[in-house]
Amino acid sequence: MILTLTANPGLDRTIELSGPVxxxxxxxxxxxxxxxxxxxxxxxxxxxxxxxxxxxVMPGDIDDPVLTGLDAIGLAHHSVPTGTPLRSNITVTEPDGTTTKINEPGSPLSPQTQNALFDLVAEQAAGASWVVLAGSLPPGVDDDFYARAIERIRQLDIPPLIAVDTSGAPLAAALTASPDLIKPNAEELAELLNAAGLLHASGIRDDSRAHSDSDMSDPSDAVELHRPAEPSDAVEPLGTAELHTIADRLESSPQLTARATSTLLTARGPRPRSILATLGAGGAVLAQPDAAWHAQHPPMEVVSTVGAGDSTLAGYLLGLTGGREPDVALARAVAYGAAAARLRGTGVPSPADVRTDAVTVTPLETPAAPLTGSPTALTDTPTDDTSHRHEGTAPEAEEAR
Incomplete structure (x- = not known):
């Protein structure tokens, strides 16, 4: 079983326009x-x-529209009552695939509710293969929420594996508990490397350009994060312009992303055990301490990118729990993300929507693992036939909602 904890769920409303906003x-x-x-x-x-x-698993009253919506689709769920309504999020999509999201902050969770969520997750996680801790945190919840959740889950006699999909300070703080998997996008990975003091070591930022973009940014836009690991270089806040520049470099270079993720995986102090880094139109990179792979999907028409990253993570975990090797699971992850981007609203694909045979997976060089092999097209059934291989990209966007 795959158990999920969403600290800040909501009702996703999607509006599709016939032209630009x-x-x-x-x-x-x-x-x-x-x-x-x-x-x-x-x-x-x-x-x-x-x-x-x-x-x-989530906070929320049983008569909240979010929970009654889950009842309507038959999704198994448990919740901790809060006495306050869950938030609503609005997505506006344009014909060219441009997606604009307006997310409410959500209602605060009391310390008692937070502890009750930890207890509920630990109670239900016995026997689970994976627990996914995902999304933004409501107002007033400390950044270490997911780190505390990991500590509570690992008190089980046989704890499940744990994946974290969030951003900013909560993601950096979660690294203090060494989750088994994190799933950052390019911007989140840049923030995380900066928080760990590893931008220089990863090769993403050099001294000559360290301030070229951030000096032009509004200081109020600076990203302040906790530092999850012992630093190897000085930490300065990333301005918005530099953050976007670094993210663009990562999305355009799977090899740079592999180096960046390898630097994080081998850093001193607490660190994740594997990283699934999504790169928008650049596909995704899966990094482990001794190996890394890049997966890419052909170009396609995008309807809505909302939830594509969540489907990417689901596809990866479905692959792993189905007994697939990590690179084959990565192909399934990217195929799931691409399939989700072809659906309206916060659509999630079924296996019938997913084309793993269209995904190309390539081994990448890491400091611990020299580059070997050549691109292959992977399906859920291992095969030597590469006749379905295609080159290209599939857009994907995500955020910690």
């Missing part, structure tokens, strides 16, 4: 829909669509 004007939607959402909820929805056991 016109600021300050009245526009009519061509389609609108809503689904119960939140990163962990979306992972559970994708797992359930594959007819695999899953349980979604």
């Amino acid at each position: 016109l600021r300050g004007q009245v526009q009519r939607a061509v389609w609108a829909g809503q689904q119960p959402g939140g990163k962990g909820v979306n992972v559970s929805r994708a797992v359930a669509a594959a007819d695999r056991d899953t349980l979604a």
Whole structure:
């Protein structure tokens, strides 16, 4: 079973327009829909669509629209009552695939509710293969929420493996508990490396360009994070412009991403045990201490990128729990993310929507593992036939909601 904990779930409302957003004007939607959402909820929805056991844990009252929405689709879930409504998030999609999200902050969780969530997850996690801790944190919840959740889960006699999919300070703080897997996008990976003091060591930033973009940024945009590991270089806040520049470099270079993730995996102090880094149109890189792979999907028409990253994580875990090797599971991950991007709203794909044979997986060089082999197209059934290989990319976007 794959169990998910979503600390800040919500009702995802999607509005589809016939043209670009016109600021300050009245526009009519061509389609609108809503689904119960939140990163962990979306992972559970994708797992359930594959007819695999899953349980979604979250705060919320039983009559909240998010929980009644889960009842309506038959998704197994448990919740801790809060006495306050869960948030609503609005997504606006344009015909070219541009996605604009407006996320409410959510309602605060009391210390008692937080502890009750930890207890509920630990109670339900016995016998689970993976626990996914995902999404943003509500207002007033300390950044170490996921780190404390990991510590509580690992008190079990046979603890499950733990994946974390969040961003910013909560992600950096979660690294103090050494999760088994993290799933950052390019910006989140850049923030994390900066928080660990590893931007120089990873080769992403050199002294001559360290301030070229950040000096032009508004100081109020600086990213302040906890530092999860002992630093190897001085930590300075990343300005928005430099953050975007670094993210662009990572998305355009799987090899640079492999080096960056390898630097994080081999750093001193607490660190993740593996990293699934999503690179937007650049696909995804899976990094382990001694190996790394890059997976890419052909170009395609994008309908909505909301939830694509969540489906990517679900696809990867479905592959691993189905007994696949990590590189084959990576192919399934990217295929799931691409399939989700072709769906309206916060859509999650079923296995029938997923084309793993269209994904190209290439081994990457890391300091601990020299580059060997050549690109291969992978399916859920291992095969030597590479006749279905295609080159290309599939757009994907994600955020800690």
